[in-house]
Amino acid sequence: xxxxxxxxxxxxxxxxxxxxxxxxxxxxxxxxxxxxxxxxxxxxxxxxxxxxxxxxxxxxxxxxxxxxxxxxxxxxxxxxxxxxxxxxxxxxxxxxxxxxxxxxxxxxxxxxxxxxxxxxxxxxxxxxxxxxxxxxxxxxxxxxxxxxxxxxxxxxxxxxxxxxxxxxxxxxxxxxxxxxxxxxxxxxxxxxxxxxxxxxxxxxxxxxxxxxxxxxxxxxxxxxxxxxxxxxxxxxxxxxxxxxxxxxxxxxxxxxxxxxxxxxxxxxxxxxxxxxxxxxxxxxxxxxxxxxxxxxxxxxxxxxxxxxxxxxxxxxxxxxxxxxxxxxxxxxxxxxxxxxxxxxxxxxxxxxxxx
Amino acid sequence: xxxxxxxxxxxxxxxxxxxxxxxxxxxxxxxxxxxxxxxxxxxxxxxxxxxxxxxxxxxxxxxxxxxxxxxxxxxxxxxxxxxxxxxxxxxxxxxxxxxxxxxxxxxxxxxxxxxxxxxxxxxxxxxxx
Numbered sequence: 142x143x144x145x146x147x148x149x150x151x152x153x154x155x156x157x158x159x160x161x162x163x164x165x166x167x168x169x170x171x172x173x174x175x176x177x178x179x180x181x182x183x184x185x186x187x188x189x190x191x192x193x194x195x196x197x198x199x200x201x202x203x204x205x206x207x208x209x210x211x212x213x214x215x216x217x218x219x220x221x222x223x224x225x226x227x228x229x230x231x232x233x234x235x236x237x238x239x240x241x242x243x244x245x246x247x248x249x250x251x252x253x254x255x256x257x258x259x260x261x262x263x264x265x266x267x268x269x270x271x272x273x274x275x276x277x278x279x280x281x282x283x284x285x286x287x288x289x290x291x292x293x294x295x296x297x298x299x300x301x302x303x304x305x306x307x308x309x310x311x312x313x314x315x316x317x318x319x320x321x322x323x324x325x326x327x328x329x330x331x332x333x334x335x336x337x338x339x340x341x342x343x344x345x346x347x348x349x350x351x352x353x354x355x356x357x358x359x360x361x362x363x364x365x366x367x368x369x370x371x372x373x374x375x376x377x378x379x380x381x382x383x384x385x386x387x388x389x390x391x392x393x394x395x396x397x398x399x400x401x402x403x404x405x406x407x408x409x410x411x412x413x414x415x416x417x418x419x420x421x422x423x424x425x426x427x428x429x430x431x432x433x434x435x436x437x438x439x440x441x442x443x444x445x446x447x448x449x450x451x452x453x454x455x456x457x458x459x460x461x462x463x464x465x466x467x468x469x470x471x472x473x474x475x476x477x478x479x480x481x482x483x484x485x486x487x488x489x490x491x492x493x494x495x496x
Numbered sequence: 497x498x499x500x501x502x503x504x505x506x507x508x509x510x511x512x513x514x515x516x517x518x519x520x521x522x523x524x525x526x527x528x529x530x531x532x533x534x535x536x537x538x539x540x541x542x543x544x545x546x547x548x549x550x551x552x553x554x555x556x557x558x559x560x561x562x563x564x565x566x567x568x569x570x571x572x573x574x575x576x577x578x579x580x581x582x583x584x585x586x587x588x589x590x591x592x593x594x595x596x597x598x599x600x601x602x603x604x605x606x607x608x609x610x611x612x613x614x615x616x617x618x619x620x621x622x623x624x625x
Contacts (some may be wrong), residue, residue, distance in 0.1 A: 233608040
């Protein structure tokens with residue numbers, strides 16, 4: 142066979158393969174659509190039962206639950222996905238009534254069993270359902286799934302733990318950051334914010350972690366969640382942490398939490414010898430505190446040479462009450478150093494913050 | 497034009513489960529309810545049917561709930577129609593915008609159907625005062 146003929150054969154084979162794959166995809170989609178249409182056809186007459194369960198009066202709800210529990214297997218399998226979908230749309234007693242039906246039909250036991258499946262899709266589906274049901278008893282199994290080899294499964298497990306709101310999941314969630322089998326910090330943050338106050342002790346613990354990314358994430362979440370009990374830890378990070386990124390997150394968090402006792406540390410973080418990125422964030426954080434004690438330093442910064450620091454400092458003076466506005470007005474009269482003050486005052490006037 | 501004396505509520509959400517759930521609960525509470533799947537349908541329904549209140553999802557494809565509220569408030573014929581926004585917790589920042597554009601109340605998803613009916617009753621009572 143000549144090289145040209147061999148090449149033609151290879152191209153033809155690739156063409157056949159592409160067409161076959163395309164046909165297979167179309168056939169699969171068609172088959173899935175048909176299966177879903179068949180499911181919907183069976184589920185549709187059961188929909189009033191589902192709506193009565195989630196929105197009926199208590200006696201109607203009980204009757205609907207009993208009817209759903211008594212459904213034969215084909216009809217149950219048709220309505221089960223709709224019931225599961227309701228879990229994330231309702232809360233309170235309504236949510237509980239859906240969970241009880243799923244529990245009685247064995248869906249939760251099956252979901253727990255799925256967590257050990259060899260198929261990652263099954264593991265993720267199991268985790269998703271357990272999270273949506275918010276069953277504290279499933280937290281331990283889901284924590285184990287945080288080390289799953291599949292990144293999607295780890296992400297679903299982290300979200301599920303957040304939904305459940307289990308405090309014992311907080312440290313394991315933080316511990317995933319920066320590891321070989323990590324979970325994106327954004328997902329961890331959302332989960333921890335859902336856990337809320339119960340996660341604050343874990344945040345404080347993580348602020349002493351050897352991994353900088355974990356300390357930074359803990360600081361960020363503490364600020365977002367207004368963790369007053371984390372202020373001491375944040376002050377320590379701001380003053381002494383070896384990683385600038387961690388200090389920046391600590392400064393931002395202290396601003397968000399808004400405790401006036403953070404003022405001296407934030408003022409120190411605006412020192413001329415500090416990294417510009419930290420000074421910029423600290424200058425803004427001082428504005429969130431609105432503490433008049435920071436006004437002299439903010440006025441110095443607003444007249445300073447670095448425009449990012451100066452701009453944030455001028456904005457913070459607007460938020461520092463009468464003393465801040467007086468300092469800003471005085472600075473605005475300075476033709477050489479008052480540009481940021483004039484800009485901040487003009488912006489504040491446009492926003493109606495000052496007359 | 498209205499065909500009955502019942503208080504009319506328009507439920508707007510791109511999620512069928514939410515529409516059906518809210519409709520079920522409101523019908524049970526004695527309201528006459530119609531549904532719309534998106535913002536454009538909602539505007540048409542408000543102008544044609546004249547509901548006494550609109551329950552409006554914030555996050556919809558095309559016109560968002562905020563856009564619809566703005567449109568309703570800009571039209572003198574619908575400016576006084578009370579609006580309750582349905583919003584996911586993550587979109588709570590939108591609530592502020594919603595109030596600025598004239599929404600009367602908001603309910604965070606996931607929600608309790610019973611609580612939603614209470615909110616509807618409260619907003620309607622306020623609007624009638």
